[in-house]
Every structure is written in structure tokens, then in C-alpha cells.
Amino acid sequence: MSAITAKLENPSYFVPQPTVYPFLLSSGLFALTLGFILKMNDYPPGPWIMLGGAGIIAYVLFAWFGRIIGESQGGAYRDWEDKSFRYGMIWFIASEVMFFAAFFGALFYMRTISVPELGAMQAAHGTTLYPGFTGAWPSSGPKGPLFTPMSAWGIPAINTALLLSSGVTVTIAHWGLLQNRRFQLNAGLFATVALGVAFLILQAYEYHHAYTELGLTLAAGAYGATFFMLTGFHGFHVTLGTIMLSVVLGRTLKGHLTPERHFAFEGIAWYWHFVDVVWLLLFVLVYWL
Amino acid sequence: MNTATTTIPVAGAHHGDHHGHHQPSGVLRWITTTNHKDIGTMYLTFALIMFFVGGLMILAVRVELFQPGLQLMRPEFFNQLIGVHALVMIFAALMPAATGFANWQIPLMIGAPDMALPRVNNWGFWLLPPAALLLTLPFVLSLFGIGDGALATGWTMYAPLSVQGGFGVDFAIFAVHLLGVSSILGSINIIVTIFNMRAPGMTMMKLPLFAWGWLITAFLLIATIPVLAGAVTMLLADRHFGTHFFSAAGGGDPILFQHLFWFFGHPEVYILLLPVWGLMPHVISTFSRKPIYGYKAQVYAFMAIGVLSVVVWAHHFFTVGMPTPALIYFMFATMSISLPLAVLFFCWIATMWRGAISFETPMLFALGFIVLFGIAGLTGLVLADVAADAQYHHSYFVVAHFHYALFAGGIMGVMTGVYYWLPKWTGRMYSERLGKLHFWLTAISFNLTFMPQFFLGLAGMPRRIPDYALQFAEFNAISTVGAFVLGFSQLIFAWNVWQCAKGGAKAPAKAWEGASGLEWELSSPPPYHSWETQPQVA
Incomplete structure (x- = not known):
């Protein structure tokens, strides 16, 4: 059994030292959410509490990931630990799939x-509250505002091309990493980050266009709500993915990650492909059909 | 299941900076710990504290319901108490207790040095206190004139009531988000631990049933918690950002919220119960002095229940107006869950068959669990009947049913596990006399509290209403008396645990004569890094 062989190669499993980061992170999240609740309900200190929370979270992200990178470079993780990270990432992405499934479910419903x-x-029923409402899609509902739906064959089609290309470049980077061709690795990663940033810029432009010219807003009924929540959460995931890829790029430029040990790269590449697949579903189900 | 072991040096735990490091002491030890036993203890302690917090809330409700008429509180406050009681009991008492078991027991039972992701483990716990604070803070703020109190919609947060409700709904939404993140982190950790940390030779079909139960639980959490997160996010957007997910004016539908909520909510029932079903066979086998009957059948039953649980959600709102084919599908799908559940019941009973049974406290709780949880299952079948449900829906019959499931099934199951493993955790024995007193008081007062509620429901008393017609007075009075006895007898439990940890009689490594499994081969209490050297499972 391969699992046992892996264990035999490893003398022991890495159990990290006590750490204050998770506690700090939870405190930061508490402040962020509490501040957000107060802000939404117009209590004055809300934004300041949020700011404090965000500051704590940012600090912890730097410090915690910094420590992990240090441990990784120090050789703390071997095959046994590596396998834990891989399983962990797979099930994290599975939970993300279900998060998007909720919003796709709302769209279908x-x-x-x-x-x-x-x-x-x-x-x-022979009577209706909403005379004249036909229920044709796209719809902002019987009392919703007039709007123009987003055409699939403008910016969204370009964005599809960008994201699909980024899936290719990240794979090119992966091949470079596996064969220890560092230039190919760095160039591929750089191209992926650049494509991610380009996607986000175009999406920002698209949102601006929707709000100012199409009358397509969050308040535009069923279509507006599902359009912005689905593409918005997707865009948020692209943002996170781009940040993570940039961190990995920074690490590979410093010479981190080897052909044998590079979970950081692969975990994020999996995440990136997942975000890619969500986009394809969005393109077909939200923009196109 | 063969758990015979020979200890050969295969693997253990190592540290970032080798041995001789100093562990923080005092409060800092608990804040910073990455040890699965410390984190398990924190989960269990937190669960016990929140069990009393949620219990006090519902005792106030029971006082209000002692007589017809409004005497103690405003109806708005009554509404807040019932909703927060449910969220606290489910998310802050039962689920953390089960996760505490997982943390303590899974590494011991599968021969691992610790959980696979110890820092994530710590984070999973430390998300809980902020979440509990968010749930209860609106009560405190309202005392200072800020806001209108906590969530007043019932724990289900149905739209449109929750879209229009006060800022307590916002607090509950973010509490649910934090609790959800915690559950997902815990689930990932448990799945990874079971897949990657088992002792050499422990194949999946030699995995202890407790770990199997938790594995299915973890899959269910990963499949459903994100959907709940999505639902409350839509709710937040409808409340503050102008969307129309749950409003017909924009083409949305309040019933959409019910679908999303119960897609999570129904599997949640099994999330609460599967860890308990997993520990039951161990306890029953130990005190019957017989091996577990039907190991494979129970594993497959867990799987079947896990799969079925995500395709039956709409039975929670049969009366909402669904197409008939949907009603019939959800009815039969729901009823089919009783088949794998019956497999579990018969396996537990067959394990006892012709055994040399002794009745220590864990066994008493296990037997009480089987009988009372059986009532929950049978009344569940009645509720699953579309035609009959029209009468029972939103009545006290439902309240009684799910308290037989979640108190007699969930809480009494947790008590079973605590009494069973307490000698292992503390290295000391609890007082058997107090344990038995606790069991009998709990079992009797539980029935005193909830059995009358079946009759109240059948007679037509609706749930979640602070006042009622005179005809319901006697049963409500009995229920309130039962609730107070039930609540106060839990203090015996807390006292017993405390006394045990402080200075009970020393417990041997194998605390129970009939026990088997890897955890009983370690000392009581086990060493800091549970299996420094992984055992070889034959």
C-alpha cells in the first residue's frame, strides 16, 4: 500500500508548535462582521470596527502564511504531510462547489x-396580481425596473477567452516546474496573473456599463440578483486566486518550490481551474442561454 | 473488526524545533494549543456551557407557557428566545460536542499522533466563541437601547419575516457564517485525518464505526453548510442590497428560501446524529461483552442515510403548496430512510442479544437512547405522511418529535459518549451513583417534558406562540415541571464530570472490562502525542 510506504519513508508526522494566529484571525473576523452589521444598520462606529478587523486579518494572513512558507522551506513537510494538504484542498474546493451550487440553484428556481x-x-387561477406580466426570461419580475440584459458576445466572450487562456498558461507553468525549467515556470505564472488581472479589469468595466447604461443593477429583480451575485462571487474568487498566484510567483522568483515538493503551486492551480469551470457555467447559463 | 496490535516503531510526531520547547501555560495554553486533546476538551467544555445557556433560554419560555395568557415577557422577546435557543443548542452545543468527541477519539482510535491539520483544528474551535457572542450580543445591546433584540424569526429564518426583521437577523446571519466556516474546517480536518493518518494495516473496513459515522457527517457538512451560507447571503442581500431573491415583486419567491434552508437543514439532523450512531455500537458492544454485530451493515447504513438525507428536504414544508408528484416523491424518499435506520437499530439490539450485559451509566444512556430515539423515528414516519402532516405541521407534535430526535437521540447520545470515554480522558472514574441518578432523572423528566407535547400537538396547539387556549393548560403545566427537573438534573452531570476530573478513583488503561479498540491500549489519560509510535493493526 502506497500510504504505508509513504509513512515508512517519513519518520514522523509534523505537529506544529502552539500558535496564536488562529485566535487572532477569529478575533479579526469577529470585529469585521460586527462592524459590518453595525454599518449596515447605520450605527456610527461600524466602519472603524471593520477597519480594525480587516487590519488584524491582513496581519494574520501575512504572518501565518509566512510561517508556513518558512516551515516548508525548512523541510518540515514531507510526503505524509503533503498528502494531508492535498486532501484538504480537494475537500475545501468541494465545499466551494456547493457554495456556488446554492446560487445556481436560486437561478434555476x-x-x-x-x-x-x-x-x-x-x-x-383566473385572476392575477400582476396583469400583463408574461414571465419571460430574462426578467426583473412583475414590479422590477426596466433593464437590458448583458449580451454574451461582448466582454463576457473576451473574458471567457482570457480565463481559458489562463488555464493553459498555468499548465505551461506546471510543466516548467515539473521539469525544473524555471523561466517557463515564472513566465507561465506571470502570464496567468496578468490574464487574471485583465479579467478583473474587464469585469469592473462590465459592471460599470451595466449600472450606468443598461439599468442592470442588483435591484433588477431575479435577473439582476442572480447575475450580480453569481458573477460577483466568481469575481471575488478570481481576485483571491490572482493574489494567491502572485504570492506563488513571488516565491518561485526567489527559487522556492521544487519539482518534487510544490503543493503551494498545485493547490492554487486546482483552485484556479475550479474558478475557470465556474466561469464556463456562468457564461453558458447566465450570459448566453 | 480485528484490532489486535503489535507496537512496532513506524511513525510518530515531530516538531518544528525539536524537543525541549516550552509550552505556553495558563490561558495562553488554551488559546494557542495545536493538540487534539486540548482542542477536544475546549470543544466539549464550550458545548457544556452553551448547553446551559440554551437551556436557561428555554426554561424562561417554559415559565411563560406554564399558564395560558402572557405573564412574564413580551411576545417579541419570546420569539427571540425560541429562535436563539435552537441555534445555540444545535450549533453551539450539539455540534461542538460531537466535534469534541472527534478530536479526542479519532486519533486515539485510528492510531494517529494527532489530527492531520492541527492549526486548522485550533481555528475551527476559536471561531465558535465569536459566533456565540454574535448570536447573543443583540440581547445585551437591546438592554442598552441599541437595536430591537436578537433574531426573532425562529431558527429557520424564513423569508419574508427575516427580510423585514430587526438587526438581530444580521447578527444571526454572520453567526451562521462563522459557525459554518468552523464546521467546514472541522470536517476537512476529520476527513483528512481518517484518510491519511490511520495506523498501518487499518483498512477502511477496519475503521472504528465512530470514525465511520463522523466521516459521513463530515461529507454531509461539506455538501450542505455552503448552501446554508449561500441562503443567508441571499437573505442579507435582500435585506440590505436591494435584491429580490425572496420577493415576488422581483420574480423571486419566499419558498426558495425554504428549499435552500432545508437542503442544509435536513442533512443537519443526520449531521447531529451520525456521530452518536457511530459511538453507540462501541458502547453497546463493551457492556454486552460481545463483538459489534453487523459492522459492514452499519457502515453501509451510514452511507445510505447520508445519501438519502440530501434528497428529502421538502418534507419540512409539505403544506407550502407543492405539485402533487413532488409531495409523493418527498414522502416516499423520506420514509425510505427508515430502512437503513432500522438496520442500525437491529444491529444494536443484535449486539446485545445473549450478551453478558451490565448496566453502567453509559449503557443506561445507550438503552435510553435506543428506546426514546425509536419514538423519534416512529413519529417521524407519521410526519412524513403528506396527508397526516397537514394536521401535524407547525404544531407541538413536531416540537415533541424533534426533541425526541435531538435531545434523546443527540444529547443523551452525547452523554453516553462522555460517560463512556471520561475515564480515558481524565484517567479517573466518575461516580457511578451520581451517573445513574442523572440517567433516571433525565430519562423520566425528559418524557415528562415532551410526551405531553405530542398530545398538545395532536389537539391543535401551534408551536412558537407565547399564549394558548385554556384546553391546553394541564399538559403545558406538566411539560414545564418536567423541563425544570430535566434542566436541573443536568447540574448533576456537570458536578459529576467536575468531581471526576478533580479526584475520582484512578482508571486503568482499559477502563471497561468488555472494551476493545486502539484507544484502550493507551494509558488513561493518554500521552500528550497520542500515538508517538503508530501501532500495526493486524
Whole structure:
């Protein structure tokens, strides 16, 4: 059994020293959420509490990941630990899949059940609260504002090309890493980060266009809510992925990561591909069909 | 299951800076610990504290319901108490208790030095106190004139009530987010530990049933908690950012919230119960002095229940107006869960069959669990019937049913585990006399509290209402008396645990004569790094 062989090669499992970072991170999250709640309900100290929380979180991210990188460079992690990280990342991504599934579920529900039913009230019950509402998609609902839906074949198509290309460049970087061709690794990673940033810039432009010219806002009923929540959370994940890829790029430029030991790269590459697949679903189900 | 072992030096634990490092002491030890036993102790202690907090809330409710009419509190405050009671008991008492078990027991039972991701483990725990604070803070703030109190929608947070509710809803949304992150971190850690840290020779089909139960639980958490997170995020957006997920004016639907909520909410029931079902066979086998009957059947039953649990959610709102085919599907899918559940019951009973049974406190709780949780299962079948549910829906019948499931099934299951493993954890024996007193008071007062609620529900008393018609007075009075006895008898438990940890009689490594499994081969209490040297499982 390979699991046992891996253990035999490793004399022991790495159990880290006591650490204050998780406690600090939780405190930061508490301040951030508490401040956000107060801000949303118009209590004055809200933004300041949020700022404090965000500061703590930022510090912990630097310090905690810094320590992990130090441990990794110091040779603390071997095959046995590496396998734990891989399993952990897989199940983390699985939970992310389910998070997006909730929003896709809301989209399907509104599009195939609630909007058509509101349009069919006259036919089904002989009376309706919303005369003239047909329930055709895209819809902002019977009382929603007028809006123009986002066309798939403008910026979204370009963004699809960008993200698919970034999937290719990250794979090119991976091959470079495996064969210890460092230039290919660094160039591939740089291209991936650049494509991610370009995607985000275009998405920001698209949102601006939607709000100022199309009347497409968060408040634009079923279409607006699902459009912005799905693409927004996706964009947030692209942002996180881009930041993580930049950190890995910084590390590879310093000579970190070897052909044998590079979970940091692979974990983020998996994450990036996951974000890619979500985008393809978005492109087909939100923009196109 | 063969757990015969020979100890050969294979693997253990090593540290960043080798031995001779200093451990922080005092409060800092608990804040910074990466040790699975310390973290398990924190989970269990937190769960016990929150169990009393949630209990006090519901005792106030029971006082209000002692007589018809409004005497103690405003209806708004009553609404806050019932909703926060549920969230506290589910997320801050039962789930942390189960995670505490996992932390303590899984490394001991599978022959691992620690959990696979110790720092993540620490974070998973330390997200809980802030979340509990967010849940209860609005009560305190309202005393100072800030806001209108805690979540007043019931724990299900149904739209549109929750869209229109006060800022307590926002607190609950973010509490749920933090609790959700904690659950996912804990689940990832448990899955990775079980997959990657088992002793050499321990194949998946030699894995202790407790670990199997938790493995399925962890998968369910990863599949459903993010959906709850999505649902409350939509709720937040509807409340503050102008979206219309749950409003017909924008093409949304309040019923969408119910679908999303119960896609999480129904598996949550099994999330609370699977760890308990996993520990039951160990306890029953130990005190029957017989091997576990039907190990494989129980593993497959866990799996079947895990799969079925995510495809039955709409039975929680049969009365909302669904198409008939959907009603029939959800009815039969729900009822089919009773098949694998019956497999578990019969395996537990068959384990006892012709055994040399003795009735120590854990065994008493296990037997009480089987009988009372059986009532939960049978009344669940009644509720799953679409035609009958029209009468039972949103009545006290439902309240009684899920307290048979979650108190008699969940809490009494947790008590079973605590009494069973306490000698292992503390190295000392608890008082058997107090334990038995605790069991009998709990079992009797539990039935005194909740059995009348079945009749109240059948007679038509709706849940979540602070006042009621005169005809319900007697049963409510009995229920309140039962609740107070039930609540105060838990103090015996706390006292017993405290006395045990402080200075009970010394417990041997194998605290129970009939026990088997890797955890009983370590000293009581086990060494700091549980299995420095991994055992070889034959």
C-alpha cells in the first residue's frame, strides 16, 4: 500500500508548535462582521470596527502564511504531510462547489419555477396580481425596473477567452516546474496573473456599463440578483486566486518550490481551474442561454 | 473488526524545533494549543456551557407557557428566545460536542499522533466563541437601547419575516457564517485525518464505526453548510442590497428560501446524529461483552442515510403548496430512510442479544437512547405522511418529535459518549451513583417534558406562540415541571464530570472490562502525542 510506504519513508508526522494566529484571525473576523452589521444598520462606529478587523486579518494572513512558507522551506513537510494538504484542498474546493451550487440553484428556481408561475397566474387561477406580466426570461419580475440584459458576445466572450487562456498558461507553468525549467515556470505564472488581472479589469468595466447604461443593477429583480451575485462571487474568487498566484510567483522568483515538493503551486492551480469551470457555467447559463 | 496490535516503531510526531520547547501555560495554553486533546476538551467544555445557556433560554419560555395568557415577557422577546435557543443548542452545543468527541477519539482510535491539520483544528474551535457572542450580543445591546433584540424569526429564518426583521437577523446571519466556516474546517480536518493518518494495516473496513459515522457527517457538512451560507447571503442581500431573491415583486419567491434552508437543514439532523450512531455500537458492544454485530451493515447504513438525507428536504414544508408528484416523491424518499435506520437499530439490539450485559451509566444512556430515539423515528414516519402532516405541521407534535430526535437521540447520545470515554480522558472514574441518578432523572423528566407535547400537538396547539387556549393548560403545566427537573438534573452531570476530573478513583488503561479498540491500549489519560509510535493493526 502506497500510504504505508509513504509513512515508512517519513519518520514522523509534523505537529506544529502552539500558535496564536488562529485566535487572532477569529478575533479579526469577529470585529469585521460586527462592524459590518453595525454599518449596515447605520450605527456610527461600524466602519472603524471593520477597519480594525480587516487590519488584524491582513496581519494574520501575512504572518501565518509566512510561517508556513518558512516551515516548508525548512523541510518540515514531507510526503505524509503533503498528502494531508492535498486532501484538504480537494475537500475545501468541494465545499466551494456547493457554495456556488446554492446560487445556481436560486437561478434555476427563479427561471424555471417562480418567474413563469407569476406569469401564469391569470391562466392558472383566473385572476392575477400582476396583469400583463408574461414571465419571460430574462426578467426583473412583475414590479422590477426596466433593464437590458448583458449580451454574451461582448466582454463576457473576451473574458471567457482570457480565463481559458489562463488555464493553459498555468499548465505551461506546471510543466516548467515539473521539469525544473524555471523561466517557463515564472513566465507561465506571470502570464496567468496578468490574464487574471485583465479579467478583473474587464469585469469592473462590465459592471460599470451595466449600472450606468443598461439599468442592470442588483435591484433588477431575479435577473439582476442572480447575475450580480453569481458573477460577483466568481469575481471575488478570481481576485483571491490572482493574489494567491502572485504570492506563488513571488516565491518561485526567489527559487522556492521544487519539482518534487510544490503543493503551494498545485493547490492554487486546482483552485484556479475550479474558478475557470465556474466561469464556463456562468457564461453558458447566465450570459448566453 | 480485528484490532489486535503489535507496537512496532513506524511513525510518530515531530516538531518544528525539536524537543525541549516550552509550552505556553495558563490561558495562553488554551488559546494557542495545536493538540487534539486540548482542542477536544475546549470543544466539549464550550458545548457544556452553551448547553446551559440554551437551556436557561428555554426554561424562561417554559415559565411563560406554564399558564395560558402572557405573564412574564413580551411576545417579541419570546420569539427571540425560541429562535436563539435552537441555534445555540444545535450549533453551539450539539455540534461542538460531537466535534469534541472527534478530536479526542479519532486519533486515539485510528492510531494517529494527532489530527492531520492541527492549526486548522485550533481555528475551527476559536471561531465558535465569536459566533456565540454574535448570536447573543443583540440581547445585551437591546438592554442598552441599541437595536430591537436578537433574531426573532425562529431558527429557520424564513423569508419574508427575516427580510423585514430587526438587526438581530444580521447578527444571526454572520453567526451562521462563522459557525459554518468552523464546521467546514472541522470536517476537512476529520476527513483528512481518517484518510491519511490511520495506523498501518487499518483498512477502511477496519475503521472504528465512530470514525465511520463522523466521516459521513463530515461529507454531509461539506455538501450542505455552503448552501446554508449561500441562503443567508441571499437573505442579507435582500435585506440590505436591494435584491429580490425572496420577493415576488422581483420574480423571486419566499419558498426558495425554504428549499435552500432545508437542503442544509435536513442533512443537519443526520449531521447531529451520525456521530452518536457511530459511538453507540462501541458502547453497546463493551457492556454486552460481545463483538459489534453487523459492522459492514452499519457502515453501509451510514452511507445510505447520508445519501438519502440530501434528497428529502421538502418534507419540512409539505403544506407550502407543492405539485402533487413532488409531495409523493418527498414522502416516499423520506420514509425510505427508515430502512437503513432500522438496520442500525437491529444491529444494536443484535449486539446485545445473549450478551453478558451490565448496566453502567453509559449503557443506561445507550438503552435510553435506543428506546426514546425509536419514538423519534416512529413519529417521524407519521410526519412524513403528506396527508397526516397537514394536521401535524407547525404544531407541538413536531416540537415533541424533534426533541425526541435531538435531545434523546443527540444529547443523551452525547452523554453516553462522555460517560463512556471520561475515564480515558481524565484517567479517573466518575461516580457511578451520581451517573445513574442523572440517567433516571433525565430519562423520566425528559418524557415528562415532551410526551405531553405530542398530545398538545395532536389537539391543535401551534408551536412558537407565547399564549394558548385554556384546553391546553394541564399538559403545558406538566411539560414545564418536567423541563425544570430535566434542566436541573443536568447540574448533576456537570458536578459529576467536575468531581471526576478533580479526584475520582484512578482508571486503568482499559477502563471497561468488555472494551476493545486502539484507544484502550493507551494509558488513561493518554500521552500528550497520542500515538508517538503508530501501532500495526493486524
